[in-house]
């Protein structure tokens with residue numbers, strides 16, 4: 001097998017998006033890769049949620065370490081300053097060490113995770129949601145713009161309405177994560193209305209500082225999942241979607257393993273949480 005080359009992430013505007021599913025608990029060796037903060041965070045969760053969190057963070061560390069030519073345990077994460085209030089406590093996650101211009105964004109939903117990576121210190125945001133049954137009609141008015149809501153109400157039946165809702169929700173959250181303000185803003189004001197399959201979308205959303213225009217793309221990441229990536233509009237080159245588990249060791253990618261063939265028997269019941277924290 002030949003090692004696949006991922007160095008184009010450092011080319012202007014190129015974005016890589018990795019996705020995968022946590023299918024087994026992190027073992028003792030993997031646990032040593034995580035930081036004390038990550039291990040503590042996992043312990044505050046249910047066993048299942050903690051396993052998903054730890055598995056996703058281990059995968060993220062291995063992928064990012066592969067780009068940076070370092071060990072996955074050597075990565076130190078921090079946060080950018082909030083673009084609204086300059087608070088370093090709640091901006092977008094970033095790599096503090098080693099020093100790098102790579103930016104990343106992580107989203108998790110149940111056992112599934114999605115990681116966007118780009119170079120040049122550019123902003124990126126990704127969001128992933130797995131389909132869970134909930135009352136779209138009661139939530140949508142506080143989330144969607146008027147024309148997004150009108151579109152949703154044209155759809156026939158709860159399943160079709162949920163699909164429209166999750167498409168819009170993932171686009172909005174990707175933009176808000178890219179801009180660094182997260183959900184501390186009026187989500188309705190981020191208008192991401194567009195017909196399905198219409199391709200990348202230009203979205204205007206300005207925080208107090210930082211870019212004001214974003215290119216948003218829907219991503220196909222497996223059945224029952226919705227995902228989007230948002231990037232600075234001034235530098236939105238190709239998106240490379242890498243749908244597989246990360247290499248076991250940094251710099252030595254394993255052959256592709258399609259997710260469809262993976263066992264989904266562990267754990268039996270997906271946990272209905274979605275977290276975007278990277279602490």
Ligand SMILES: [Zn+2]
Nearest residue numbers: 082084085087
């Ligand atoms: Zn703030």
